Amino acid sequence: MTGQIPPEPDAGSDLNETKKYLDYLKNSGRPIEIRTLIGYWGNKGRGKVSVATITSDLARMGLRTDPPFDSGPLDSHVTLQGLNGELSPGADDQPEDHLLTLSRIPSASFALRTRDDESDNSGFVRRDSSVADAVTVMLRNDFSQLPVIESEARREIVGVFTWESYAQARLRGDNPILVGSATIPASAVDLHSDLFASVSPIADHGYVLVTYRGQLSGIVTASDLTREFEKLTLPFLAVGRCEQELKRVARVKLSDALAKSKKNSVEELMFGELQQLFKNHWTALGWSLSLTKFDGWLNTTRKLRNSIAHFDNQDQDLSADLEVVHRLTRWLRMIAHEPDQKADDDTAEPIGQTTTAKQ
Incomplete structure (x- = not known):
């Protein structure tokens, strides 16, 4: 590249035009808002067809996003990576062929979006963090558990620190100073796991840890x-x-x-x-x-x-x-009912795209 920035694509751009701009973003390390990225395919949201099409087109360009664009808020940012990027290999980057995966739930990918923001890593702790730090974070945020990672550089899951694991350590007569002394093992599921398949482990334990490419992605609780x-x-x-x-x-x-x-x-x-x-x-x-x-x-x-x-x-x-x-x-409901029937007095309370692949 000679330093000239390629024109930004739109829904009418072909695959090669879009690839030139996305390659520029990858090579320059510039992040892009998810809303803007999916807009290049003419989308305003991430439906089943749009996610599958964009993922397929990115793969044809030799690209993927980090974090995955199908998780997290639309106004969050991702970076473009090569398919053989620096992250450790893990689960397949391709989402399942349905929309109902854990990636729908914001907390399932929160850790991916605090990667470069050390000031807001309050949803997990390191093995060598102090118990005082962990307890304070849990009290401040009304958490019942915190994922425990090895280090910031490699967010591999060690286990989970919970009120119960802390209490059990104290009952054993221990006085844990570091989180690792009161951490218990915890199984994890991939970010693109089927939502319904995760119901059972969440019901059993009250939570499940979530990973993406072998590293902590987030946590989904029964409340989530x-x-x-x-x-x-x-x-x-x-x-x-x-x-x-x-x-x-x-x-x-x-x-x-x-x-x-x-x-x-x-x-x-x-x-x-x-x-x-x-x-x-x-x-x-x-x-x-x-x-x-x-x-x-x-x-x-x-x-x-x-x-x-x-x-x-x-x-x-x-x-x-x-x-x-x-x-x-x-x-x-105000229309006359059939004889011998009474109207239901309950009133309903207010409650709160197809993508075309680039040629």
């Missing part, structure tokens, strides 16, 4: 897992409630149309079929609403349903679309 499952399941429940209310209203208001349909029951209707049913028999509903606007309301719900069904919304803020679904559910 609970929050992640809440993020995954609450949208399903919200859309499910809405779909059931639509079917109930269809039974009440569109019984004649349903009787003429080829389906044996409204329960057999897919969401798109249900949407079409309302659209085709709009006048029978007798509502003083705009068909176009109401159909758009249903369309938002259908698109959200399809998105969450594929777990393809890791970085997507669903709060606005979910609130639209909640409003629809609340409105539908």
Whole structure:
């Protein structure tokens, strides 16, 4: 390279143009924000297809990111490395062919993102750290355990320091001064391990240590897992409630149309079929609403349903679309119920892309 900086690529750039710029970043050691990197492929988030495509394209360029771009916040930074970079060999850099891996959980990769920030390495301790330091960090952050590493230079896992391991050392009559004297062994799983496969060890121990390429990546606790499952399941429940209310209203208001349909029951209707049913028999509903606007309301719900069904919304803020679904559910619940049925008084509370490979 003659010193001239290659033009920054965009979604319309081909593989060679993108490679020139990413090689420049690799050779100069300049970090890049994850959001910016995936934007070169026209993405705003890291869905299943986009992660697989970008990973494959980077491999074709002889590159990978450090840390992996499919973990951590979108505004965090990564550096470009050669596929045979300086890190020790470990698990395969290719993520599994699904989105539900531990990399979804921020705490699973926190240690990778404090690599060059010595002031904020409060989530783990070295073997030769003082017990006083470890206890203070745990009290300050309300931690129940801390991963223990060999050294900052090589963050290989030694074990884990916990309140229980410290108490057991004291009960034995020891007065541990260094963390290594009260460290217990701990198994670890790879950052790209299946999320569901990690449920059992987390349930057994309350946590699991996470590694990437043989070094500490992070830790996932039972609380972290609970929050992640809440993020995954609450949208399903919200859309499910809405779909059931639509079917109930269809039974009440569109019984004649349903009787003429080829389906044996409204329960057999897919969401798109249900949407079409309302659209085709709009006048029978007798509502003083705009068909176009109401159909758009249903369309938002259908698109959200399809998105969450594929777990393809890791970085997507669903709060606005979910609130639209909640409003629809609340409105539908005001529609007259069938005889001998009572309305459910529970009200839903608000809850909180396909990539093209470069040629």
